[in-house]
Amino acid sequence: MDLRDASHSLSEWRELIDRAEVGEVDEPIVNVDRDDLREYDAIFVGGGAGGRFGSAYLQALGGRQLVVDKWPFLGGSCPHQACVPHHLFSEAARELDLARWMSGKLWFPYFKDERASILEMVELFRAGRNSAHAFMNWQSKEQLGMEYILNAPARVIDEHTVEVAGERFTARNLVLATGARTRWPDIPGIDLPGVYDFASLVEDIAYEPNRCVIIGGSKVAIEYGSFFQAAGCPTTILSRSPLMRTASLHHVDEDIRCFVVEGMRTRGMTILEGAEPLEVVGDAWATGVTVRLADGRVETLEADFVFVGTGEQANSEPFVETLGVEVDDRGSIVVNRRMQTSIPGVYAIGDLIGAPMEMFKARKCGMTAARNVMGQPYEFDFSEYPDFLHSTYEITWVGLSEAEARERYGNVIVIQMPPKGVDFDELPLPCAEGSMLYAFTRPELTGFQKCVIDGESRRVVGAHHVGFGAKDAFQYLDYLIRRPQGLTIDEMGEMNELFLNPEHFIQLCRLRAGQGALVSL
Numbered sequence: 001m002d003l004r005d006a007s008h009s010l011s012e013w014r015e016l017i018d019r020a021e022v023g024e025v026d027e028p029i030v031n032v033d034r035d036d037l038r039e040y041d042a043i044f045v046g047g048g049a050g051g052r053f054g055s056a057y058l059q060a061l062g063g064r065q066l067v068v069d070k071w072p073f074l075g076g077s078c079p080h081q082a083c084v085p086h087h088l089f090s091e092a093a094r095e096l097d098l099a100r101w102m103s104g105k106l107w108f109p110y111f112k113d114e115r116a117s118i119l120e121m122v123e124l125f126r127a128g129r130n131s132a133h134a135f136m137n138w139q140s141k142e143q144l145g146m147e148y149i150l151n152a153p154a155r156v157i158d159e160h161t162v163e164v165a166g167e168r169f170t171a172r173n174l175v176l177a178t179g180a181r182t183r184w185p186d187i188p189g190i191d192l193p194g195v196y197d198f199a200s201l202v203e204d205i206a207y208e209p210n211r212c213v214i215i216g217g218s219k220v221a222i223e224y225g226s227f228f229q230a231a232g233c234p235t236t237i238l239s240r241s242p243l244m245r246t247a248s249l250h251h252v253d254e255d256i257r258c259f260v261v262e263g264m265r266t267r268g269m270t271i272l273e274g275a276e277p278l279e280v281v282g283d284a285w286a287t288g289v290t291v292r293l294a295d296g297r298v299e300t301l302e303a304d305f306v307f308v309g310t311g312e313q314a315n316s317e318p319f320v321e322t323l324g325v326e327v328d329d330r331g332s333i334v335v336n337r338r339m340q341t342s343i344p345g346v347y348a349i350g351d352l353i354g355a356p357m358e359m360f361k362a363r364k365c366g367m368t369a370a371r372n373v374m375g376q377p378y379e380f381d382f383s384e385y386p387d388f389l390h391s392t393y394e395i396t397w398v399g400l401s402e403a404e405a406r407e408r409y410g411n412v413i414v415i416q417m418p419p420k421g422v423d424f425d426e427l428p429l430p431c432a433e434g435s436m437l438y439a440f441t442r443p444e445l446t447g448f449q450k451c452v453i454d455g456e457s458r459r460v461v462g463a464h465h466v467g468f469g470a471k472d473a474f475q476y477l478d479y480l481i482r483r484p485q486g487l488t489i490d491e492m493g494e495m496n497e498l499f500l501n502p503e504h505f506i507q508l509c510r511l512r513a514g515q516g517a518l519v520s521l
């Protein structure tokens, strides 16, 4: 289907994607400028976050790109199976949590022991997700001037050649951007029906889960588990490492971790740490998970729904086979800070190059590859970054944890709310935007905030937040504290807060900024 000269509206795009998804359109959707005789500067293999942003940037620089995706849309797994459903479910978890705590109070109806339907939420997502896909196809063609082929897998032939639906395209460079998939644990029964990961949950589930066991302690496990529990489906997480202490999370502050994990337990979730899953049991359907507990006992936990949260592995195999590209021991493609692989002219970006598997990294990797392809030497160092996850709260952090700061600096000042030593039950603070109803009804649920400062340089070296709505601030805090000059407590005190704000760092810092020798608050 050649769409080069067509100009589809959003609803026409949506209809086309809907039809492709049910197999009514099985041909490639082609938007290629056959009149342009220039060689492609790069072909992007995979049009997810990395491939689409890289393509757009390369176009903006005046280059010529082609992006190919096996799905009938650009944008990749984030809006289709990953971030967007995750945020929809996490928002539902927050609302359900509020409904349970406020059950029967004010205008809130009685809800404490009610169920909410997980299946209904999945169906809501499935019914709506193609609108975002339609927009990305439209924007990429009509506004960003990108060339693309969709609904057709790409096969890399050599470092300059890609085959799509029987046609070969050549380019000066290739940018590999095919993302990652769940790393399924190798245990008996993992293939049974009734076992889902984040992708098959939104694609396949057709029944209402009533008892869930989650294998693994990843972000996905915490986020989805919090939603399942909040919906009223009793949920158990089996995690080898303590929650939030997994390898791909760094700088997690211990006080924050305890607040979050204890909070999950308070809400009824069973969290078994040091637990090793041995087998998914069941004949025609998963009926439970056998696990070796931390004390060595082996038990089988009943479930009608097993969810896998054991992290992800890069889709690198085809490129190892055809190009011999170097990968690390987890199968992620090895790149330098310009996103160049071991094969000259071949770049790799996004989840395909390993952790952190986050949108900012995928998109900026795409931009980095595009700039280097176009002759602009540009390096991207993602060793430090702001991070977040959801329980029924939004948990956000940047820079060093308190313990890390104490290892590095001799005079660490901590400004936190509630202050150290104050009982969470006694103080309705932080009385913050997003948690006001809790502040006046359940003070212990209002969240937790901590700012970590090097008392000598007076610089903020870490910030940590549990509550709602602080993510935006952390994007900018990350930039400010990583500048060569950093960000001092005095500069924080100079800022103009928009009170009542989700995070109270500006006003709390101002209470101490006048001090010559800083003291914790």
Ligand SMILES: Cc1cc2nc3c(=O)[nH]c(=O)nc-3n(C[C@H](O)[C@H](O)[C@H](O)COP(=O)(O)OP(=O)(O)OC[C@H]3O[C@@H](n4cnc5c(N)ncnc54)[C@H](O)[C@@H]3O)c2cc1C
Pocket (backbone or CB within 6 Å): 045, 046, 047, 048, 049, 050, 051, 068, 069, 070, 071, 075, 076, 077, 078, 081, 082, 083, 084, 086, 087, 152, 153, 154, 155, 177, 178, 179, 180, 198, 220, 315, 349, 350, 351, 352, 356, 357, 358, 359, 360, 362
């Ligand atoms: C449940 C979950 C929730 C998440 N939530 C967040 C979040 O809230 N915030 C955040 O920052 N990150 C989040 N992430 C991570 C984020 O989704 C990824 O980091 C991001 O999508 C990676 O982008 P990418 O371009 O590398 O890969 P993808 O977006 O996965 O794109 C890969 C593309 O390659 C295509 N493809 C694969 N093989 C071929 C082939 N042979 N030919 C053509 N096309 C091919 C696929 O169809 C796909 O479109 C989440 C991840 C998960 C699993």
Ligand SMILES: NC(=O)c1ccc[n+]([C@@H]2O[C@H](COP(=O)([O-])OP(=O)(O)OC[C@H]3O[C@@H](n4cnc5c(N)ncnc54)[C@H](OP(=O)(O)O)[C@@H]3O)[C@@H](O)[C@H]2O)c1
Pocket (backbone or CB within 6 Å): 086, 184, 185, 186, 215, 216, 217, 218, 219, 220, 221, 239, 240, 241, 245, 246, 247, 248, 249, 276, 277, 309, 310, 311, 312, 354, 355, 356, 357, 358, 388, 389, 390
């Ligand atoms: N921003 C977001 O909200 C978001 C959401 C989802 C994912 N992501 C990103 O996606 C990437 C993948 O993250 P992730 O959290 O899914 O994975 P992860 O951090 O790699 O965590 C994997 C978890 O699975 C466990 N595990 C692995 N293999 C196992 C096995 N065979 N048996 C039992 N447990 C096993 C690990 O235990 P051990 O610790 O004991 O090894 C760990 O708890 C990360 O980079 C993450 O940042 C981001």
